[in-house]
Amino acid sequence: MVQFHKIALALAFSPRTQALLAEVARLKNLWNAELILIHVGDYGDREKLLLDEFLAGVNLSLDKNVRVCWEQGKPSERILATCKKENVDLLVAGALKQENLVQYYLGTIARKILRKAGCSVLMLTDPSNTPAPFRNIVVNTEDSAYVEDAVRIACAIGLKDKAQWLHVVREIKLYGLTMSASDQHSEAEYEHLRQSLVKDEIETVEKLLKGIPHEGLKVNIKMLAGKSGFELAKFAQRKHADLLVVGASPRRFSLFDRVFPHGLEYIFADMPCNLLVIHPIKNQGTGREVKHG
Amino acid sequence: MVRLSHADVVHLLMQLGIMLIMGRILAEVARKFKQPAVIGEIIAGVLLGPTVLGMIQPEWFDALFPVPSGAGTVLSGMVQVAVVMLLFIAGLEVDLHIVWQQGRQAIATSLFGLIIPFFIGFVFPYLFPEFFGIADIHARLVFALFMGTAMAISALPVIVRILMDLNMFKSRMGLLVVASAMLDDLIGWMIFSVILGMIGKGGGMSVWNTALLTLVFAGLMLTVGRGLLNRFLPWVNRKLAWPGGVLSVSLALCFFAAAFTEYIGIHAIFGAFIMGVALGDSEHFSERAKEIVHQFINNIFAPLFFVSIGLRVNFFTNFDLMLTLTIIFIAFAGKIVGAGMGTRLGGFSWKESLAAGFGMNARGAMEIILGLIALENGLINEKVFVSLVIMALVTSMTSGPLMRWSLTKR
Numbered sequence: 233m234v235q236f237h238k239i240a241l242a243l244a245f246s247p248r249t250q251a252l253l254a255e256v257a258r259l260k261n262l263w264n265a266e267l268i269l270i271h272v273g274d275y276g277d278r279e280k281l282l283l284d285e286f287l288a289g290v291n292l293s294l295d296k297n298v299r300v301c302w303e304q305g306k307p308s309e310r311i312l313a314t315c316k317k318e319n320v321d322l323l324v325a326g327a328l329k330q331e332n333l334v335q336y337y338l339g340t341i342a343r344k345i346l347r348k349a350g351c352s353v354l355m356l357t358d359p360s361n362t363p364a365p366f367r368n369i370v371v372n373t374e375d376s377a378y379v380e381d382a383v384r385i386a387c388a389i390g391l392k393d394k395a396q397w398l399h400v401v402r403e404i405k406l407y408g409l410t411m412s413a414s415d416q417h418s419e420a421e422y423e424h425l426r427q428s429l430v431k432d433e434i435e436t437v438e439k440l441l442k443g444i445p446h447e448g449l450k451v452n453i454k455m456l457a458g459k460s461g462f463e464l465a466k467f468a469q470r471k472h473a474d475l476l477v478v479g480a481s482p483r484r485f486s487l488f489d490r491v492f493p494h495g496l497e498y499i500f501a502d503m504p505c506n507l508l509v510i511h512p513i514k515n516q517g518t519g520r521e522v523k524h525g
Numbered sequence: 526m527v528r529l530s531h532a533d534v535v536h537l538l539m540q541l542g543i544m545l546i547m548g549r550i551l552a553e554v555a556r557k558f559k560q561p562a563v564i565g566e567i568i569a570g571v572l573l574g575p576t577v578l579g580m581i582q583p584e585w586f587d588a589l590f591p592v593p594s595g596a597g598t599v600l601s602g603m604v605q606v607a608v609v610m611l612l613f614i615a616g617l618e619v620d621l622h623i624v625w626q627q628g629r630q631a632i633a634t635s636l637f638g639l640i641i642p643f644f645i646g647f648v649f650p651y652l653f654p655e656f657f658g659i660a661d662i663h664a665r666l667v668f669a670l671f672m673g674t675a676m677a678i679s680a681l682p683v684i685v686r687i688l689m690d691l692n693m694f695k696s697r698m699g700l701l702v703v704a705s706a707m708l709d710d711l712i713g714w715m716i717f718s719v720i721l722g723m724i725g726k727g728g729g730m731s732v733w734n735t736a737l738l739t740l741v742f743a744g745l746m747l748t749v750g751r752g753l754l755n756r757f758l759p760w761v762n763r764k765l766a767w768p769g770g771v772l773s774v775s776l777a778l779c780f781f782a783a784a785f786t787e788y789i790g791i792h793a794i795f796g797a798f799i800m801g802v803a804l805g806d807s808e809h810f811s812e813r814a815k816e817i818v819h820q821f822i823n824n825i826f827a828p829l830f831f832v833s834i835g836l837r838v839n840f841f842t843n844f845d846l847m848l849t850l851t852i853i854f855i856a857f858a859g860k861i862v863g864a865g866m867g868t869r870l871g872g873f874s875w876k877e878s879l880a881a882g883f884g885m886n887a888r889g890a891m892e893i894i895l896g897l898i899a900l901e902n903g904l905i906n907e908k909v910f911v912s913l914v915i916m917a918l919v920t921s922m923t924s925g926p927l928m929r930w931s932l933t934k935r
Contacts, residue, residue: 375695405694405695457812458808458811458812459622459808460622462808463808483628489625491748492621492625492747492806494621494622494625494626495622495626498808
């Protein structure tokens, strides 16, 4: 069973801090994890008092498994450096659903974290003071290095939160079929080819799910055609998902990826719901990535 | 508006009907042999044109395709439009997402697959221009540059079909080959536009001006233009009838872009191609819309264009065995060595690299379009054109079997 042993929260003392703390307290209890609160900026009596109030609000004042790291410097860099130093499994932060054009190209703290994090990141778009479990989860199974980890964690969350639905989505490239087969096959052959392509993809997902515990979860396997990432975000929106789980990109995104968006950048640009970006699960203590299969 | 005579209308309709029927019949024959439709369509043109019908029954040929005639002028205009539309769907097929996904690896493979064939294709015609049948000896550099480009370009649809037949389309190597072919096409068409600018048919601009304009146009279309399309297309999808709305709007945009590039001195095909890339890359241009545009152009305008190739040139009198063999040899050597080396550097085995080289060797329809534009612009003569068409057909027919052979051999 996968486990988040150490969860961190990027703290900013914004109007949403109490709600974020409530959400992270729920996750901490759910995963029985250690919680690290990271704040980059001034640290004085006022901040300490505020934090005490916030912690008391979520019954974490006396919890020995809660620590605070006060940091100075560039927020995104310091948050990520602390996560690395503390060997954090999951970093939680608040993010706006959408950013304006300037923010999009320059990158806000939340998006910088998403693009550069070395651990899994949960971005909460609409945190609540009375957090609810994730009931409608979408997970992406597009071929990527971390797809198995993403599905494993989505299933684990689904089981823990007793989710109503786990939508397992795979994006299928039908344009290749259109380009190559439209003038080479009869209608029946074309349809057969199309269906066998879809069948192959469904089998790939089923094979992936076979090795991952998900008994008791209602699973919906869905194939999507179109621009990778964009269609996934649209599907999550259509299904009113409360959590979208995706594998991280093996390489770091740059400005170029924002000018020519693809895959995850579409999701980062306009988050359809809370977003969980999965980096490989690490072995507790060693910090090494776990290899599956 | 000038009106066609009654006889011209009858002629035009008969020409269109016969071209489409013959194209379809021979495309079906090609299909039986698991070959691309373009091969059958070219053969249909050869049968209907001066090579066969014109030789066996010249009076029938003259009666069907009289020269000069109003019908001929209209048909020629339709073929011109067909070329623009073919380049538009060639652009739609370029999926920049796959290119970015493959990253540096695709760039390396693509550059090797572009530079080496380009170099080999450039050197020989530059050193032996007479052997290669140069049309204008003063345009030696431009001629050699064109031959280099002709050797560097690849046929994406043929490559994709082969990869799908081999069940390798979604494999690591398959995606790399597709991404590299897309980049090759993008760069290849840019180089060709500059060459056309150099021969001065588009208003006689300097090379640097043409190159700069080409780059600026492509850059603007793929950034600002694509951004505007992303704002405009959701409105089209929401408000206009489906699929009529998106079909009319996309083709209108294709013609506007083609007209614009023709006006500023770059060839019309480049505008259509880049508009295709920008539209195809927009997340709001759905797979279904792409499919409809594809079917519409590929099954109506593409056969007209490819059949017209055989009508235009006598493949018998313009066939030069030595020239054809040399061009085929250069094409094979350049692409297999170049693309093979690029793939090998990407960490693939020799066997896989050879397979990638064979795959990228397919030239298909793109080569024929490139050759025809060069012929129309006086850059090559009919003998070179015939050799290029044969090379395109041979490389397209052999790519699949050679790729399969290289992957299955011990």
